Amino acid sequence: MYDFPKAVAIKEEGPREGFQIEKGQISTDDKVRLIDALSLTGLQQIVVCSFVNPKVVPQMADADEICRRITRQPGVKYTGVWLNEKGLDRAKGTGVLDITGAITLTASATFLQKNQNSSFEHNQAEASRIAANFAASQIPVRNVNVASAFGCNFDGDIPLERVLSLIDAGLRIARENDLQPERISLLDTMGWATPVAIRRTVGAIRERFPDKQIGLHLHDTRGMGIANAYAGLEMGVTSFDACVGGLGGCPFAGNPGAAGNVCTEDLVFMLNEMGIETGIDLDKLIECAQLAEEIVGHPLPGRVKLGRNLDRIRDRVRQAQAVAA
Amino acid sequence: MYDFPKAVAIKEEGPREGFQIEKGQISTDDKVRLIDALSLTGLQQIVVCSFVNPKVVPQMADADEICRRITRQPGVKYTGVWLNEKGLDRAKGTGVLDITGAITLTASATFLQKNQNSSFEHNQAEASRIAANFAASQIPVRNVNVASAFGCNFDGDIPLERVLSLIDAGLRIARENDLQPERISLLDTMGWATPVAIRRTVGAIRERFPDKQIGLHLHDTRGMGIANAYAGLEMGVTSFDACVGGLGGCPFAGNPGAAGNVCTEDLVFMLNEMGIETGIDLDKLIECAQLAEEIVGHPLPGRVKLGRNLDRIRDRVRQAQAVAA
Numbered sequence: 308m309y310d311f312p313k314a315v316a317i318k319e320e321g322p323r324e325g326f327q328i329e330k331g332q333i334s335t336d337d338k339v340r341l342i343d344a345l346s347l348t349g350l351q352q353i354v355v356c357s358f359v360n361p362k363v364v365p366q367m368a369d370a371d372e373i374c375r376r377i378t379r380q381p382g383v384k385y386t387g388v389w390l391n392e393k394g395l396d397r398a399k400g401t402g403v404l405d406i407t408g409a410i411t412l413t414a415s416a417t418f419l420q421k422n423q424n425s426s427f428e429h430n431q432a433e434a435s436r437i438a439a440n441f442a443a444s445q446i447p448v449r450n451v452n453v454a455s456a457f458g459c460n461f462d463g464d465i466p467l468e469r470v471l472s473l474i475d476a477g478l479r480i481a482r483e484n485d486l487q488p489e490r491i492s493l494l495d496t497m498g499w500a501t502p503v504a505i506r507r508t509v510g511a512i513r514e515r516f517p518d519k520q521i522g523l524h525l526h527d528t529r530g531m532g533i534a535n536a537y538a539g540l541e542m543g544v545t546s547f548d549a550c551v552g553g554l555g556g557c558p559f560a561g562n563p564g565a566a567g568n569v570c571t572e573d574l575v576f577m578l579n580e581m582g583i584e585t586g587i588d589l590d591k592l593i594e595c596a597q598l599a600e601e602i603v604g605h606p607l608p609g610r611v612k613l614g615r616n617l618d619r620i621r622d623r624v625r626q627a628q629a630v631a632a
Numbered sequence: 633m634y635d636f637p638k639a640v641a642i643k644e645e646g647p648r649e650g651f652q653i654e655k656g657q658i659s660t661d662d663k664v665r666l667i668d669a670l671s672l673t674g675l676q677q678i679v680v681c682s683f684v685n686p687k688v689v690p691q692m693a694d695a696d697e698i699c700r701r702i703t704r705q706p707g708v709k710y711t712g713v714w715l716n717e718k719g720l721d722r723a724k725g726t727g728v729l730d731i732t733g734a735i736t737l738t739a740s741a742t743f744l745q746k747n748q749n750s751s752f753e754h755n756q757a758e759a760s761r762i763a764a765n766f767a768a769s770q771i772p773v774r775n776v777n778v779a780s781a782f783g784c785n786f787d788g789d790i791p792l793e794r795v796l797s798l799i800d801a802g803l804r805i806a807r808e809n810d811l812q813p814e815r816i817s818l819l820d821t822m823g824w825a826t827p828v829a830i831r832r833t834v835g836a837i838r839e840r841f842p843d844k845q846i847g848l849h850l851h852d853t854r855g856m857g858i859a860n861a862y863a864g865l866e867m868g869v870t871s872f873d874a875c876v877g878g879l880g881g882c883p884f885a886g887n888p889g890a891a892g893n894v895c896t897e898d899l900v901f902m903l904n905e906m907g908i909e910t911g912i913d914l915d916k917l918i919e920c921a922q923l924a925e926e927i928v929g930h931p932l933p934g935r936v937k938l939g940r941n942l943d944r945i946r947d948r949v950r951q952a953q954a955v956a957a
Contacts, residue, residue, distance in 0.1 A: 458942070463949035498939060501905040502862045529942070530898040530935030534859040537827045566939065573855040580826040608933070610855030614823060614891065617783070617854070624788035 325554025650879025823853025
């Protein structure tokens with residue numbers, strides 16, 4: 308158990324995670340409209356698109372156009388996702404994205420085997436090769452990521468020792484390439500994390516890697532997202548990925564099992580109430596969540612956009628008390 | 633910070649909270665069907681209806697009939713809600729309900745004044761009168777409740793000192809009437825609680841009233857329900873009210889601000905993963921949540937009914953591993 312952090316960094320994943328999973332076609336106009344609105348909330352980083360094969364993910368075929376058309380705001384980092392060198396070249400080619408690398412290792416053997424015809428050894432060899440490319444291209448590497456860090460629908464629960472040894476491997480790969488990642492991020496790719504698992508895993512990482520920041524990427528598949536974030540904050544986690552409105556999850560519209568990252572405005576609401584700085588204007592963020600809901604055309608799971616920001620209710624209480632006095 | 637409890641008691645509020653808020657008419661058949669299904673999950677207490685004025689709450693006009701028609705299971709306590717002596721007489725008249733009383737005090741001055749033309753003094757005088765009636769009728773009183781314990785849409789944040797002094801008052805009323813409540817319950821009537829507020833308030837109560845159990849009644853208005861429950865567990869809370877499927881909340885169907893109690897199956901999932909006993913069969917409970925959704929005819933906010941019980945995925949993983957071995 309550690310002190311709560313003073314401040315937390317949030318990476319907004321909604322435009323990518325969210326629009327990627329939608330069944331209907333979302334217009335480039337709408338994507339740009341949401342990204343531009345998010346840019347004015349105080350968010351420091353927005354993942355605007357992914358550079359993937361448009362035949363596989365047609366929803367992201369307009370990735371380059373999105374980057375051309377967004378209105379960049381000072382102080383906001385715009386990033387994209389890529390899975391190979393071709394994607395990286397497209398991302399660089401936009402000329403507007405912040406290009407940072409990461410060393411990502413996957414904790415599920417079966418997932419590696421089934422989805423990438425890979426193994427732990429092969430996964431690490433690939434990560435080494437990619438890290439060498441980042442180093443050669445002077446692309447900064449800020450993160451060591453462990454994917455499926457808590458559990459996997461193929462492999463079940465992931466042993467803590469495996470997570471720790473993958474972090475060791477990631478940091479070794481970084482050292483071998485003169486890279487200095489400052490953060491270890493745990494990706495709960497399939498929504499297996501629970502608050503006690505967060506406490507145990509993050510606690511062990513803090514013990515073993517005390518000089519590293521810790522980040523969490525939490526999917527809300529079983530409704531544990533906010534509780535997991537709280538457990539993470541208790542253990543000193545200082546960065547979170549999140550999706551405005553709960554984008555990416557549309558349990559009420561034909562993708563029952565799917566769930567996005569923890570909802571950004573619900574997370575920011577909790578952080579505000581805890582006195583933890585985010586730099587984000589919650590009211591503007593709630594407006595973005597309402598816009599996201601309007602764009603996708605179905606209810607999104609975030610709650611604060613319905614339940615409202617308590618600070619606005621406090622304002623009304625104060626006004627009523629002033630009138631009465 | 634205390635140890636997690638070994639076991640937790642859950643009071644299922646769905647049939648009452650949930651069906652009371654629905655706009656459409658729910659048939660008595662359906663209500664009985666859900667209650668009977670819930671009776672077979674291992675839940676120890678189900679609040680089946682409320683005995684209120686049918687002109688004000690027409691959804692509960694069939695309260696007496698519900699009680700007549702449910703199939704009672706051994707080991708399950710069936711309870712009802714009443715707000716006055718007439719309601720209590722109806723509840724007793726059913727002959728099937730477990731009749732227990734509570735001493736309930738409200739922490740919001742403005743709410744008392746606006747909704748009951750009452751004051752803290754008047755509220756306590758009423759509670760004393762009701763407690764005397766319980767004592768005279770030999771109705772056991774197990775709980776001292778503080779309503780609006782965390783905040784109120786009229787009064788704003790509730791000072792901790794007020795909550796503590798109301799508990800003092802409630803326990804004094806109990807003593808004066810030879811009643812022995814074993815538990816203090818905090819009702820987050822308007823969904824103002826956050827995990828840090830839970831930690832602070834429950835911590836102070838544990839310090840001041842170390843011989844009492846503590847219960848929480850949490851509304852999920854701002855998505856904090858499960859995180860609040862987790863924070864409560866860290867502080868040693870041993871009982872929760874909850875609504876199957878997240879009944880009572882229908883943010884996606886015309887009651888945007890409303891939210892029910894924390895979702896029973898999401899809570900039980902977390903408790904299972906923590907190794908905390910509930911006596912409840914999660915798979916049967918998930919079936920009840922699906923039934924509740926079918927009955928109300930719109931999506932309910934609970935997540936585990938979509939994301940699934942991890943134990944069933946673990947079974948599949950084990951089977952696959954056995955086949956591969």
